[in-house]
Amino acid sequence: MKRSVLSAALGLALAAGLAVLPTTAAAAATPAPAVQGYTASTYAGSAAEAANNQAFFQAVMASAKAKQAANPNLATVVVTYDASSAPTFRNQISQAAQIWNSSVGNVQLRSGSGGDFAYYEGNDSRGSYASTDGHGRGYVFLDYQQNRQYNSVRVTAHETGHVLGLPDHYSGPCSELMSGGGPGTSCTNPYPNSTERSRVNSLWARG
Numbered sequence: 001m002k003r004s005v006l007s008a009a010l011g012l013a014l015a016a017g018l019a020v021l022p023t024t025a026a027a028a029a030t031p032a033p034a035v036q037g038y039t040a041s042t043y044a045g046s047a048a049e050a051a052n053n054q055a056f057f058q059a060v061m062a063s064a065k066a067k068q069a070a071n072p073n074l075a076t077v078v079v080t081y082d083a084s085s086a087p088t089f090r091n092q093i094s095q096a097a098q099i100w101n102s103s104v105g106n107v108q109l110r111s112g113s114g115g116d117f118a119y120y121e122g123n124d125s126r127g128s129y130a131s132t133d134g135h136g137r138g139y140v141f142l143d144y145q146q147n148r149q150y151n152s153v154r155v156t157a158h159e160t161g162h163v164l165g166l167p168d169h170y171s172g173p174c175s176e177l178m179s180g181g182g183p184g185t186s187c188t189n190p191y192p193n194s195t196e197r198s199r200v201n202s203l204w205a206r207g
């Protein structure tokens with residue numbers, strides 16, 4: 001019964017076109033959230049943007065490694081994500097995590113509460129993006145329209161790639177995950193290529 005009430009409330013929020021965002025991000029007037037998107041049309045890939053994306057990655061890594069330090073027997077760094085605020089994309093988020101977990105060994109994604117980062121969903125003219133407030137907290141925003149226009153698993157895996165430290169490379173081919181929307185809407189590949197896998201493994205290598 002509680003589920004139906006929650007669903008109804010969520011439905012109203014979605015009908016009103018409200019993006020379900022962290023209150024901290026919504027309340028922060030300045031600085032503007034740092035974002036790294038799926039398409040080049042909105043995000044030109046400035047140096048500042050790349051730096052902000054790097055800050056986001058480092059914040060996620062610091063959070064994950066702090067937990068690992070408390071449990072030094074862990075063979076890999078575990079990054080926990082909270083997908084409860086993106087119920088529409090439950091399957092895509094799960095698939096994106098499986099793709100990354102089967103692609104790299106030095107870091108693994110796990111679903112759970114109190115995550116290192118969270119997924120949110122809603123409507124945003126900027127499309128989907130990874131964002132940080134610059135204070136150690138980050139999230140991935142998944143835009144409804146863009147996820148209908150482009151392959152949704154690829155969009156989700158791409159944004160998750162930012163969490164794992166990869167930058168955008170819109171000029172790349174469809175076989176490259178971080179080329180994002182560059183190869184167009186017909187590109188449905190949700191897998192990182194060997195170069196991207198190696199880079200993530202290097203970024204998360206212990207020591």
Ligand SMILES: [Zn+2]
Nearest residue numbers: 036037038168
């Ligand atoms: Zn991107």
